[in-house]
Amino acid sequence: QITLKESGPTLVKPTQTLTLTCTFSGFSLSTSGVGVGWIRQSPGKAREWLALIYWNDDKRYSPSLKSRLTITKDTSKNQVVLTMTNMGPVDTATFYCAHRYCSSSTCSVGSGYFDYWGQGTLVTVSS
Amino acid sequence: QTVVTQEPSLTVSPGGTVTLTCSSSTGAVTSAYYPNWFQQKPGQAPRSLIYSTSNKHSWTPARFSGSLLGGKAALTLSGVQPEDEAEYFCLLYFGDTQDWVFGGGTRLTVL
Numbered sequence: 001q002i003t004l005k006e007s008g009p010t011l012v013k014p015t016q017t018l019t020l021t022c023t024f025s026g027f028s029l030s031t032s033g034v035g036v037g038w039i040r041q042s043p044g045k046a047r048e049w050l051a052l053i054y055w056n057d058d059k060r061y062s063p064s065l066k067s068r069l070t071i072t073k074d075t076s077k078n079q080v081v082l083t084m085t086n087m088g089p090v091d092t093a094t095f096y097c098a099h100r101y102c103s104s105s106t107c108s109v110g111s112g113y114f115d116y117w118g119q120g121t122l123v124t125v126s127s
Numbered sequence: 128q129t130v131v132t133q134e135p136s137l138t139v140s141p142g143g144t145v146t147l148t149c150s151s152s153t154g155a156v157t158s159a160y161y162p163n164w165f166q167q168k169p170g171q172a173p174r175s176l177i178y179s180t181s182n183k184h185s186w187t188p189a190r191f192s193g194s195l196l197g198g199k200a201a202l203t204l205s206g207v208q209p210e211d212e213a214e215y216f217c218l219l220y221f222g223d224t225q226d227w228v229f230g231g232g233t234r235l236t237v238l
Contacts, residue, residue: 046131046216046232047232049218049226060225062226096172096173109220109222110159110160110227111161112161113175114163114165114175115184116175117173117174119171119172
């Protein structure tokens, strides 16, 4: 059974760096075709894909947020960490992590799916 | 900035059929956008229903189907059940920018 859980601060101040951890079970991030992604949803807005890391350490970032994001994995701990710098009030959102699978031959394109998601964690940016 | 648009809300009667659509501001949606569809109920994590336009997971009820319709991705629910009341959102992949973009979601009411 695949499960994912997001953890991190619920409140950050403007200009601070947010660090979120996704702890998962039921799969290994060393398995070919497997990845973990981060998605957020700000109040009243559409969900927004942020970043993705694959089993082979291939990393993908949202083009609009790339300069602020870093995604890393710790395979031994079954964790993926996302950092987002220079947080502002507009970054207030619920952040989700999700398991992704793609056939390793098609991971370079958009084929695959985010099949299991965490419950999400609400992060508020306020002074 | 690319925008993916869905109907904000739809209402369907139990046992009826409803089609939700997902369009792109850049033009017609094709299979190269690998449309995904998700369901989310209040207080629950999103659940993946459809990937790569029309592929179902083992847990996807048979009454859900995905397709391309008139330049949009579409999710059709046939024989709607009360438990299908939820938010449905789509996801498209834009290969030129290597970006995934979500639609704003459709709130489906079963009434």
